[in-house]
Amino acid sequence: MKYRAVIFDLDGTLLDTIEDLTDSMNAALARMGYPAKTVAECKTLVGDGLATFIRRSLPPPCAGDPEAARKLRDLIRAEYGLRNAVKTRPYPGIPEMLEAMLKRRIPLAVLSNKPHDSTLEVVSKHFPNVGFTYVFGARDDVPVKPDPAGALEVARLLGVPPGEVLYVGDTNTDMQTATAAKMFAVGVLWGFRTADELRKNGARILVSNPAELLDLLG
16 A cells, blocks of 8 residues: 555654643642642543543542633643743654655644644644644544544545555554544554553554654555
């Protein structure tokens, strides 16, 4: 199979964002008088959208409180706006891999469960010279991953059949998204989750170095 386009997840796939996400959540939790989370904990809490990250981070007695969730949402969005480029960096080899794909004229897209405005800001800060054809975060009118709607929208906009798209991500959510969209699911081992999780959720192949992605494009 010749793959004609690539869709990337963002956090844990292109960018190592976990420390900035953890610091932002902990600053917000502290302002509400709630206990902090570790980096290891946050690796399991993120990936399914901001609302889920908030619900998972609130102490159990508050997890179902809509007012607490609203307040924490507003606080973390403000805190993350201050921190989204402090410790965040592309994973080693990512810029070179993206450059090589663009030289081959492969259309590239980003599809994240991070809020859309934050996704655009973070991509522009960390990849200012990468010509992604589309960059989408979570939007009100499109279900978040693992619903395949966003991935299928990207394929439709690119004019590429889903079966000819590589979908690259680091979590169960990403592998489920790719599988539901009938795209080729590539799990990366440098991200937030384990090889076992990726395999169990539909990864067709696992890669440990960004350069390996180039081999899949022939």
